[in-house]
Amino acid sequence: MDRIDRRLLQLLQRQGRSSAQALSEHVNLTPRATLNRIRRLEEERVIEGYRAVINRDALGEHISVFAEIALKDQRQSTAQRFEQRMLSTPEVVACYLVSGRYDYLVRLCCRDITHYRHLTNAWLDDPTLGIDKIVTSTELQTVKEFAGFPIGWGEDREG
Structure with a gap:
């Protein structure tokens, strides 16, 4: 996973319904290249699924x-x-x-x-x-609910 993959994961954890076009603008790739990366992350089970957060x-x-x-x-x-x-x-x-x-x-x-x-x-x-x-x-009050894992620890580990 490289820097772009990690950035995509950060964005998708915040807003899983983002289009490839919108995501591509944040990672400086074409929409097609962005979509290919997302599909690879799904195939590799880095992304295990998407769900709605209910109030x-x-x-x-x-x-x-x-x-x-x-x-x-x-x-x-x-x-x-x-x-x-x-x-x-x-x-x-x-x-x-x-x-x-x-x-x-x-x-x-x-x-x-x-x-x-x-x-x-x-x-x-x-x-x-x-x-x-x-x-x-x-629970009396939720101060901070789970909103995704921290991403970006360590250095790029490409390859």
């Missing part, structure tokens, strides 16, 4: 909760069952395997605290998930 207020009343989850054991089968449940639960909007006192950090979006409590109680009652403890923090 959370448009969803109506809801709560966002961060749950630190510790498993009872570290066996691969336990982790796989837990991760599969997180992947299949629509309320789980992000799940990270982390180091430290807990094994996972899970972000959930629920209608209300009762919805969250029912969901996590069901997890705790399911012995196949192997959950030992859930510690919850409720």
